Amino acid sequence: METINELFIELSHFLWGWPMIVLLLGTHIFLTFRLRIPQRKLITGIRLSVKKDPGANGDISQFGALATALAATIGTGNIVGVATAVALGGPGAVLWCWLTGVFGMATKYAEGLLAVKYRVKGKDGRWYGGPMYALEHGLGVKWLAVLFAVFTVLASFGIGCTVQANSIALLANETFGIETWLVGLAVSLLAGGVILGGVKIIARVCTLFVPFMALFYVIGCVVILIFNAPFVVPALNLIVDSAFNPDAAGGGFVGGSVMMAARYGIARGLFSNESGMGSAPIVAAAAQTRNPVRQALVSSTGTFWDTVVICALTGVVLVSSIIAYPDISYADGAALTKVAFSKIPYVGAPLLTFGILTFAFSTILGWSYYGESAVNYLKERNSNRFYRILYIVALYLGSIVSLDTIWHVADCMNALMTIPNLISLLLLSGVIARETNAYLWAGRLDEDMKE
Numbered sequence: 001m002e003t004i005n006e007l008f009i010e011l012s013h014f015l016w017g018w019p020m021i022v023l024l025l026g027t028h029i030f031l032t033f034r035l036r037i038p039q040r041k042l043i044t045g046i047r048l049s050v051k052k053d054p055g056a057n058g059d060i061s062q063f064g065a066l067a068t069a070l071a072a073t074i075g076t077g078n079i080v081g082v083a084t085a086v087a088l089g090g091p092g093a094v095l096w097c098w099l100t101g102v103f104g105m106a107t108k109y110a111e112g113l114l115a116v117k118y119r120v121k122g123k124d125g126r127w128y129g130g131p132m133y134a135l136e137h138g139l140g141v142k143w144l145a146v147l148f149a150v151f152t153v154l155a156s157f158g159i160g161c162t163v164q165a166n167s168i169a170l171l172a173n174e175t176f177g178i179e180t181w182l183v184g185l186a187v188s189l190l191a192g193g194v195i196l197g198g199v200k201i202i203a204r205v206c207t208l209f210v211p212f213m214a215l216f217y218v219i220g221c222v223v224i225l226i227f228n229a230p231f232v233v234p235a236l237n238l239i240v241d242s243a244f245n246p247d248a249a250g251g252g253f254v255g256g257s258v259m260m261a262a263r264y265g266i267a268r269g270l271f272s273n274e275s276g277m278g279s280a281p282i283v284a285a286a287a288q289t290r291n292p293v294r295q296a297l298v299s300s301t302g303t304f305w306d307t308v309v310i311c312a313l314t315g316v317v318l319v320s321s322i323i324a325y326p327d328i329s330y331a332d333g334a335a336l337t338k339v340a341f342s343k344i345p346y347v348g349a350p351l352l353t354f355g356i357l358t359f360a361f362s363t364i365l366g367w368s369y370y371g372e373s374a375v376n377y378l379k380e381r382n383s384n385r386f387y388r389i390l391y392i393v394a395l396y397l398g399s400i401v402s403l404d405t406i407w408h409v410a411d412c413m414n415a416l417m418t419i420p421n422l423i424s425l426l427l428l429s430g431v432i433a434r435e436t437n438a439y440l441w442a443g444r445l446d447e448d449m450k451e
Contacts, residue, residue, distance in 0.1 A: 008408035015415035028103035045297035058288030064203035065287035069280040072366025083337040089264030092243030094315030096265025101307025104275030112299025115281030116292035129285020131278040152374035158410025160367020162398025164360040169399035184399025192392040220351035221313040228320040235320035278421030293439040
């Protein structure tokens with residue numbers, strides 16, 4: 001097992017190295033300008049996300065699709081991942097993470113557009129879409145679509161299931177002294193009750209749960225920043241200065257160069273918002289929407305909320321806390337998060353516990369739908385219920401066993417999902433640009449599209 005673990009560690013480092021970072025960020029920037037900066041329509045996307053398209057095809061509302069995607073996207077990476085970036089890349093990593101989110105909105109927009117344009121109605125009457133359908137019907141390369149679906153199923157059991165259940169169990173055991181097997185049983189029962197209901201129940205729960213979860217965390221971060229008020233402006237100055245000046249952070253931070261700040265900030269931003277990974281468009285395809293461009297705008301707001309808002313807030317909280325309490329040790333990302341938040345009286349430690357528990361649980365719900373949709377693509381009918389049951393069993397097992405190797409396998413599967421998805425985005429960028437020009441920039445968002 002040790003040899004296997006080392007193998008996947010090396011493979012993960014290779015797959016998520018500079019070539020992948022350059023490819024992802026390059027795609028974000030390319031699509032931003034190819035599509036004439038769709039980020040300008042952020043307010044329109046937010047407005048559309050809370051509206052309904054009466055009579056439009058789809059299984060769930062546009063807000064339900066967005067909430068389910070956010071459930072899967074907003075995870076422990078928004079807390080621990082940002083801390084890891086600060087610990088390894090210095091405070092400048094926060095700015096690079098934020099910029100990645102800004103550019104990543106264009107990629108999330110493109111994914112949502114393709115998901116609706118190439119979606120199909122299954123034999124069960126539900127709508128299915130995502131990169132596998134874009135690869136098959138848009139590019140005609142089914143073998144690559146099959147590979148994407150396989151990687152998605154494997155990733156769902158890793159980053160979406162066992163890893164999240166393990167995080168919840170360990171935190172509950174450490175904080176409240178609850179046995180991990182009891183936590184695993186509770187998580188399996190709670191998640192199972194939602195997952196067995198299918199996409200409509202998942203979306204309904206996420207619609208209620210995700211806004212509350214995110215709003216509570218954002219308010220908690222704002223309260224912490226009020227406690228740290230004298231250090232917020234210095235923290236913002238330090239974040240900006242150290243993103244471009246390696247000496248600005250001083251000797252206290254581990255990150256020693258602009259390249260280190262950029263590398264870890266971009267990597268954490270990319271991994272956090274999943275723009276380009278191909279996961280979120282799977283649920284975007286189920287949205288009741290009048291045309292692909294409308295849902296594309298709604299999808300793009302997911303990256304805004306996840307990275308531009310939540311990750312940025314977490315980063316400012318961490319850096320301001322480090323300035324306020326110079327005794328904080330930030331050599332390890334996970335420890336940095338715990339120490340920084342615990343320094344804030346009354347709200348710090350409870351907020352961290354709440355954030356990790358709820359973010360991890362929401363990820364479990366969102367990724368269950370991703371995996372199920374991929375299974376349905378590979379083998380229609382009679383396989384969804386089996387997948388759901390297997391997913392619930394994996395939740396319990398993930399709570400009680402060590403997952404060192406699973407973490408690295410999950411990282412590899414996420415990277416392997418990303419490659420075919422980026423191929424579809426880049427090769428179909430002409431289609432995306434035509435749809436965008438015809439509807440978004442021609443002022444025809446409210447028109448129906450006959451596919």
